[in-house]
Amino acid sequence: MTTLYATLGVQADATLDEIKLAYRRAAMKWHPDRNLGREAEAHAAFQEIRDAYAILSDAEQRQIYDEVFEREMQRWQAEQEAQEEQERAAQREAQRAAQEQYEKMVTIAMRFADDGHNRDVLFGVLLGRDCEAELAARIADSVSALQASRQASAAAAQAPQPAAAAAAAASGHDTPERHRRHPGAFDSFWHGLFGVRS
Numbered sequence: 001m002t003t004l005y006a007t008l009g010v011q012a013d014a015t016l017d018e019i020k021l022a023y024r025r026a027a028m029k030w031h032p033d034r035n036l037g038r039e040a041e042a043h044a045a046f047q048e049i050r051d052a053y054a055i056l057s058d059a060e061q062r063q064i065y066d067e068v069f070e071r072e073m074q075r076w077q078a079e080q081e082a083q084e085e086q087e088r089a090a091q092r093e094a095q096r097a098a099q100e101q102y103e104k105m106v107t108i109a110m111r112f113a114d115d116g117h118n119r120d121v122l123f124g125v126l127l128g129r130d131c132e133a134e135l136a137a138r139i140a141d142s143v144s145a146l147q148a149s150r151q152a153s154a155a156a157a158q159a160p161q162p163a164a165a166a167a168a169a170a171s172g173h174d175t176p177e178r179h180r181r182h183p184g185a186f187d188s189f190w191h192g193l194f195g196v197r198s
Contacts, residue, residue: 004052004065012066016057023053102139105131109143119144 005012008022026049028034035042055061108129109122117125119140126136 003069004056007048007052008056014056016059019053019056023049023057027053101131102135105129105135105139106143109139110147113143113147 003012005014008014008019008026010018010022014022027046030042030045030049032039032042032046055065105126109126112122112125122143123136123140126139127133131139
């Protein structure tokens, strides 16, 4: 916000002598006769300088200006702060909505992956649910890879036991590993998103 003080190039606490000196310098710099080829610009600047000096060189008018300017500055700052808070609130709401949408799309993709559908089907389903294409591709890739990891872990758990482990199982001395469930990447991902094990 440009002030009359800024127009003359002085501080808000400038003395009358400083204001007079600044006025003479600014008037000489922007006098139309000294700005050939830029007369219109110089005339406008020169008029602003004269108006600023007329107010700031008069003690009573300067006091009124300072009071009005201070009041307007406070109002302007309050409006700026209110606008910034509205923008922050809108941004928070947009982030919340985006997170909610993301979690919803992941849940849908995982449901279809559990039903045995491949990555391309997941991608198509997400597109059909108004998911943005780039996000749909990322979710489809991730969920498909995690589902493959889960299936690989399940297949490994069902693989035939080595002879030593089979003998231990037959003798009743079962190994602790047999009862321990090793969560795969899929389970860790699901737990990280929703705080539960699938």
